[in-house]
Amino acid sequence: MNKDALCGDIWELVEVMKKLRAPDGCPWDRKQTHESLMPYIMEECAEFLDAVAEKDDDNMREELGDVLMHIVLHAVMAEERGAFTFDDVVRGITAKMKHRHPHVFSDVKVADAEEVVGLWERVKAGEKEHAPEKRTSALDGVPMHCPALIQAEKLQKKAAKLGFDWSKQEEILDKIQEELDELREAVCAGDDPHADEELGDLLFAVCNLSRFRRRRSGELLLAAANRKFKLRFQFMEKELAAQGRQISDCNLDELESLWEKAKQNKVAETGETL
Numbered sequence: 240m241n242k243d244a245l246c247g248d249i250w251e252l253v254e255v256m257k258k259l260r261a262p263d264g265c266p267w268d269r270k271q272t273h274e275s276l277m278p279y280i281m282e283e284c285a286e287f288l289d290a291v292a293e294k295d296d297d298n299m300r301e302e303l304g305d306v307l308m309h310i311v312l313h314a315v316m317a318e319e320r321g322a323f324t325f326d327d328v329v330r331g332i333t334a335k336m337k338h339r340h341p342h343v344f345s346d347v348k349v350a351d352a353e354e355v356v357g358l359w360e361r362v363k364a365g366e367k368e369h370a371p372e373k374r375t376s377a378l379d380g381v382p383m384h385c386p387a388l389i390q391a392e393k394l395q396k397k398a399a400k401l402g403f404d405w406s407k408q409e410e411i412l413d414k415i416q417e418e419l420d421e422l423r424e425a426v427c428a429g430d431d432p433h434a435d436e437e438l439g440d441l442l443f444a445v446c447n448l449s450r451f452r453r454r455r456s457g458e459l460l461l462a463a464a465n466r467k468f469k470l471r472f473q474f475m476e477k478e479l480a481a482q483g484r485q486i487s488d489c490n491l492d493e494l495e496s497l498w499e500k501a502k503q504n505k506v507a508e509t510g511e512t513l
Contacts, residue, residue, distance in 0.1 A: 280309040391446040471501035
């Protein structure tokens with residue numbers, strides 16, 4: 240990596256974004272705000288995660304560029320308001336990384352990755368901007384705009400650190416069954432608002448189980464289930480296309496039969512090609 244070239248390239252990007260925001264720049268870029276761009280940066284992050292899941296280096300590079308563009312654009316808009324600059328962003332995160340890694344940039348010693356996590360939390364808690372007195376609840380600090388499943392897991396982890404947690408996963412399974420029974424009761428009673436509430440409680444309980452097991456996050460487990468569903472459904476579409484038919488041409492019995500066939504098919508399950 241050429242340090243001088245990198246500096247030149249990143250500042251060219253900053254200048255490009257400033258030009259787009261200028262009076263003679265792009266009308267679309269000029270009208271954007273931090274708030275209006277929120278869905279777009281979330282989408283770009285999601286597309287980068289897709290590229291990671293696909294192990295697609297070319298798309299990873301491209302999507303990281305898109306995310307970086309948004310970071311620079313937000314910094315340029317903040318500079319216009321006199322709030323902060325891209326310089327401030329870079330200096331801030333560089334200083335933070337050095338401060339939160341004293342085992343790398345000073346003489347602090349750690350034995351393993353678990354000790355690093357504990358050290359990170361202690362250093363973070365001691366920082367002025369993360370001082371405990373600025374928060375009124377132990378659950379403060381969880382981003383409210385992250386996906387709800389990740390948000391639930393973070394809230395549960397914070398509560399668990401204070402001892403508010405299950406002792407074994409069988410207890411959570413009982414809780415899931417309890418929430419499922421309450422959901423069934425609400426649905427059968429035709430009480431839609433209560434059913435919605437119980438459905439949310441059920442999702443939260445299921446998230447608790449995935450978090451408690453400490454194997455893979457609920458977000459990754461759901462993403463895997465989504466991928467499996469998509470592959471099976473696409474298998475059904477291909478099977479029907481070979482017959483000159485579509486999903487909408489089939490009755491439920493035919494679809495159920497196709498679904499079972501897809502479940503038994505390795506290609507549909509893994510996405511591998513024969």
